[in-house]
Amino acid sequence: MPREPRIGIEAIESDGNYIFSFANCRTKHTLTMDSVSVYEQGGSGLRAEPICRLVATHLGTIWLEAWTYGTAPAGFRMESCAPLSKEHVYEVRAFGTKAAVRKFYVGADSGIAPRGPYCDF
Helix, strand or coil: CCCCCCEEEEEEEECCEEEEEEEECCCCCCCEEEEEEEEEEECCEECCCCCEEEEECCCCCCECCEEECCCCCCCEEEEEECCCCCCEEEEEEEEECCEEEEEEEECCCCCEEEECCCCCC
């Protein structure tokens, strides 16, 4: 059985924005987050460098319930952020109290389709 707390990642598109939410898999409570990175998947796997990276200004102290791709919420700084391309697969990695990974696909209509379960237990 995995140790608590496990991070679940949800990915949705709303009014042209990509929104990622993070919560404890069992309780759905918000957790502290230290960084969120998005990687593009190519023919040979993930790119080595993230295409977008959000980092907390004070590690272990900032609660992040949701993040709109390309923005820097209070308490975070954006290190880089390239636009997401249609018909591509990406992987979002969240690190904080624990770590989580979830893949998602951006379709031709700019809609987002998460791949895999919200929590992988």
